[in-house]
Amino acid sequence: MKNIKYIAIMALGLTACEPEFDNPVEDQQATFSPGTANFSKYVSIGNSLTSGYADGALYQHGQTNSFPNILAGQFSKVGGGIFTQPLMNDNLGGLLLGGNPISQNRLVLNADSTPVPMLGIPSNEVTNTLTGPFNNMGIPGAKSFHLLAPGYGDPAGISTGTANPYFARFASSTTTNALTDAISQAPTFFTLWIGNNDILGYATGGGVTSAQDPVDGDDITPTATFDFALNTIISNLDATGAKGVVANIASVTSIPYFTTVPHNPVPMDQATATATNTAYAGYNAILSGLSGMGAITSTEANSRKVNFFARLDNPVLITDESLTDISAIIVNPPFNVPVQQAALLAKLRPATAADLIVLPARAFIGTLADPANPNSVNGVGIPLADKWVLTPAEQAEISTAQNSYNNTISSLVNANPNMVMVDMKSYLDVLNTSGISFNGGTATSTYASGGAFSLDGVHPTAQGYSIIANKFITTINSEFGANIPTVLPSEYTTIFFE
């Protein structure tokens, strides 16, 4: 009995001796303020980056950690209202259209450290339309002009390529466009981040030129089209009187999708190098001959010559569309190269450090084009096709468009007193060069292990989105005189293991 008394006194003493800070962090709440902004109705407009897309899919965990949802959580401390999202039906993310899968499940890392789609039957039927409106209007795949396209959410248009399955899930009607659905919510505050897909599809496709198509094409959006779209979106948003933040377009070529596979991943022993060089000796002789004839410059001839060594880092062989097509010449005398072989050699050269190899090439380089032919190694016996490589010329096209888009964004936003620009390009350049540090860690753009990018190599992880949300918050704080706390990125997930 005496013991119980003793323990009770002890317990009292314990609560009395809890450590206390002079200025507990909980007291900061009183200093939070929305500044001149009003967050009671926040609407986010954009593409996959706004939707919370990650690991090659849109799934619930990613949506919960989308940067707009993180922002809304912080806005709620300064008068922010409810924030709704068109949540997927599961955490797998694969889409079904009429019961047929049209996109794969999210990627997870398996025990061999290979990203694979997560196992499971997805349940996200596109035609099961959700009842909106939803504050988060992020539509994966949307380009600038898509936000203005009527019928972009019509399920009937998905198979023909005039509509987007993600928007079809929650569009208010089959004829509406995304901007209308956003503005009809009467936002008091918005974020707009659009334009990445206007160059991204071209880039991830290795810079393959296709016919420009209003919805489906992967070409770079003409700058005039982009400028018109942005001007229309911003002037319509301006008419609502809402304040907002517009993000510019980050560089697409510094994401892990382009920086993970090196240009020189081909290992060879001496015997293989000798045999391969023997096989290409004729090609090298042809190049010298063509250069002597004046058909190609000697510079081009030298840049195209193939020479493998007994080492681990030989460059892969690629097809560069900017080179002179020599196939028509070399099928004739004195070269007499068989037609099929001449087609392979037409624009062949070894890759250099200036070429960017796309992430999916990781599982392609080294496989056999013809399983029966051991000489048909992709990247050695058969050059990588245009779609696997972003050559310097293609990179220049992309950065030219990106710079033009960003100039348009900054001049439109700077001319608008209700809007401020968040310079995501510069911020993510820092991420891609030195990494972004937070309390307890550093996020970098290294594939899988860097923390910032998900397994698709293009979209951020939840941690990456938290870092983006923090950049929005610090911009809002400085531009609208607000005091909104940032979030701690270490509390957010990165990649997932099977």
Add this chain to the structure above:
Amino acid sequence: MKKLLSFVLFFLAGSTLYAGGYRVSIQGQKQLAMGHTGVAVISGAESTFFNPAGLSFLDGKVNVSLGASAIFSSVKFQSTADNYSSETESSVGTPAYLYASYKINDWLTFGLSVNTPYGSKVEWEKDWAGSHLVNNINLKAIFIQPTIALKISDQLSIGGGPIYVNGSVEFNRNLNTGSTSSTTGGRSNVTIEKKGISAWGYNIGLMLKPIEKLNIGFNYRSKVIMNAEDGEADFENISILADGKFNAELPLPAEVTVGLSYEFCEKFLFAFDYNFAKWSEYEALVVEFDNAAGTSTNLRNYNDSDTFRFGLQYKAFEKITVRTGVYFDESPVQDGYFAPETPRNDSVGYTAGLSYQVNKKLSIDASFLYLQFDETDNSYDWIDNGDGTYSSFGGTYKSSVFSPGIGISYKL
């Protein structure tokens, strides 16, 4: 005897860190009540630990002391910049001790010491912001020391003995910031555990009585290296790393103590101890895994540390002796190496206690310790990013520790 030993072992269930590093300075109620002075104080069988040479000057043929304390400790963390706070589970540690001495003849005394001078138990909120440094740690060590003391003259004695150490370690942390398993949603983490680690050290002392009321003491306790070989490493929520074994070692540093005690005004005793702990032994916590996780090097770079202890004893009544003390405990942790597994800055210990003489043979000893910590802004700047660069984790830490304890002393 067996019963007494099991008493100590029972209380071993979780010693809580509270002093510099993972040293737990609670090795005797009478000594703790006087600021944990004791190298030059002769007050019972506790000398086996504090200074074996002191056993030679004990009254009585047999001396036994036995006791335990309850340490209540908690730590809070906050980061103003991140609007974030967390705290440790309030843990209750129970360091215990058993000392016995037997005087064979005037010049020869045998002794035995069983106690828990090192330990650490810290449990943060799971997956807290520093979880990639530590989620929880539980370190235990029991010291068993057979002792011999020789009286060389009425002014001088020496003593010492080997120390057998048996310890265990359990440590869990997340593997990095953020990574997750898809199936459970739980974060990737590793637990390393090793029980029954054996190690050896020794303890020697010297006692001088130049004049009747003055004692001068010297004590040296060697370092002990706790070598955890082939411990269990349990990786969770990360399919690319299989469970396996680990090797690691943790130093329990050498400690030198010099001090004096002086009797004055009949009923008063003043004591002073200076401790020097060679914490610079602890350069890094290196954990070698036998799987793809490889070697994890966690820099510590502890500094040697000083502790200054002052104690006062007053025989208030025939049956009651009261004691008080204060000590200044320097943390071995350098700025920039402040890891949340041992979140300790400099502290001041205030102590008090009393003994009640039940009869000629038996007394009951009680003590109370309050450790006062200032809040400290500090960080651990050596989180290895794996590419030659380091990240930092920091904020404001505030610790709170207090400990009531009770024991008995028996003299024959």
